[in-house]
Amino acid sequence: MTDALKRLSQEGVAIWLDDLSRSMITSGSLGELLDQQHVVGVTTNPSIFQKAISAGDGYEEQLADLAARRVTVEEAVRMITTADVRDAADVLRPVYEATGGLDGRVSIEVDPRLAHNTRATVAEAKQLAWLVDRPNTFIKIPATRAGLPAITETIARGISVNVTLIFSLERYREVMEAYQAGLEQAQAKGLDLSTIYSVASFFVSRVDTEIDKRLAEIGTEQATALRGKAAVANARLAYQAYEEVISGERWQVLSRAGANPQRPLWASTGVKDPAYPDTLYVTELVAPGTVNTMPDATLRATEDHGEITGNTVGGTYEQARADLDALERVGVSYDDVVQLLEDEGVEKFETAWTGLLDSTQAELERLAGGED
Template identity: 55%
Template sequence: MSDRLRALTDAGVSIWLDDLSRERVESGNLAELVADRSVVGVTSNPTIFAAAIAEGERYDDQVAQLVEKGEPVDRVIFELTTEDVRNACDILRPAYDLDHADGRVSIEVEPDLANDTEATIASARALWAAVDRPNALIKIPATKEGLPAITAATAEGISVNVTLIFGEERYREVMDAYLTGLEQAREGGRDLGAIHSVASFFVSRVDTEVDKRLEAVGSETALALRGKAAVANALVAYGAFEEVFGSERWHALEAAGANRQRPLWASTGVKNPDYDDTMYVRDLVVAETVNTMPEKTLDAFADHGEVLGDVVTGRAGAGAAILERLGEVGVDFADVLVVLETEGVDKFKKSWTELTETVSAQMKKASA
């Protein structure tokens, strides 16, 4: 086991793999990552599944069976993906049994529903029932229409991974949606201790968008801020987390057995080759958080990552100062967040189209 990954775990960071495939599950690779790489969770999305289904043959038999039954493509996707998540949940069950916080596997509601509250709730219910594992997490995007769906799912006892969070204001709305859901669950007599949640705060995409704008400004002061916005934004978000989960409202829920909604640092693969390929892990170490990494980032940290202790707690002010400097050099950070959320939803929808096309091609091959 990597000493660096062990040090990260010892610092209180839960390492989740941002990838899932039937190949990983059936070959024993996922179990190896759990045993040797300190992996205690998995996240998935339609792009990940599209790649897995296109590249491997392990789905062929199930696709053929579903085609023979006359199932439409959306049902085939549902069956393939929930099967993978269910089996991954079983592999990660020992980690879940330790404290119920980790050992989690995430599956996403259909991205096309991101702006439809009721359809998102229905999709969350269907996925939760189909996977039928207590260590599953249902991913719901943090759009305006997603917020009431987060509340409704939480109130029903569904554990949620809230995804596509880019800024502090929306993050506060996400935390409010979760607490409201817990309050409704308490009123309904549910066991609050059985409900878990993470809030996926996206990191690297922030630097990608901000750096582009800083380079367009081109001044020495602007260029000096490249590669700083994403971590600064995350520090501000963590300050909001500390505030909300230090409030009297939260303490009343905690006394009733509720679990905190842990921050999850998402999109932590570094996209600029000029930056340290572990920076979004190294610079966001703080206890009781999750970092979901693509395998390339996991391997990089195992090889040369540094754990410098808690580098997040109490640094919201430093993060806010950097975001303020962005405004001073002419970068409208509020607009950055709007663009990132809009693009994020669009990318999710495109990835669903890609998955649909991939599965349709497999279905056509199976019926030939």
């Protein structure tokens, strides 16, 4: 057993868990992850909640109460998910206090069906922040075209945001622009910028999954040689873009006013292709001031045999750009891939949310005795 997770933390990577369930909270296993595996944050999404609530462990009493009250299924799901996030935030509160608000945070996502509606997304973000009512909460807003102004307005209201479903470098730059615009508006309102935080969730493994599929279809020697390179290259160039923004004068003005950087967060870091090392999207994306949110299997794999050798992002930008350029030359369109992944990402979360609503509705009807 190595202490790779400790070394990862020492390199400036915040380790967050990409999972949550009520049983993790009540059994104490979430607290153990904080104490023993250097975990300092938690992220959730509709798929995670669908899995947790469908498993049923720990939700029976609350579901029975909700059924007795005859609440709508949408209200039931929000009561259940915000209760889990609130309780998890309480478990992580000591980390939040110890890091001055930087970590110890739990993320909860707006209804994915609102991803293309700016006004509704902002309204939902406000409602979630009110419902959870914990300072160490991030409201997750997808980086769709409609999500960008929602990010700005939510930040301007002093609500901390986890921007999710970022796949392209262009969209990532737009997200950083939206964050800075929100901070400027917050400052104009007289808000304390030091209390506002944000992370930008840049998705990793799905990029390789889609691009590798296209490379296999092309089938040439040049195409095959590029398998497994795109996701890491894309993320490394995102970090380069982050460095450029925080070194710019606009950011420096905000920083002097107390603003916190919007940290890059590596999301979707579970390796999908068994041919690749299961710690690939951890060990190859070590850089200071970043977050890596890992599913439990990736966390355990990193703890067991991850090799943390220092910063693996700095000094790689030229090769990363060359790798992405090579994709275009063999016939893989970067722009087409990242737009497809954004569209699919929203669709997958909508599907998971619908599945969660359906399964919760069935439980409510069962517990209400099947009465109308």
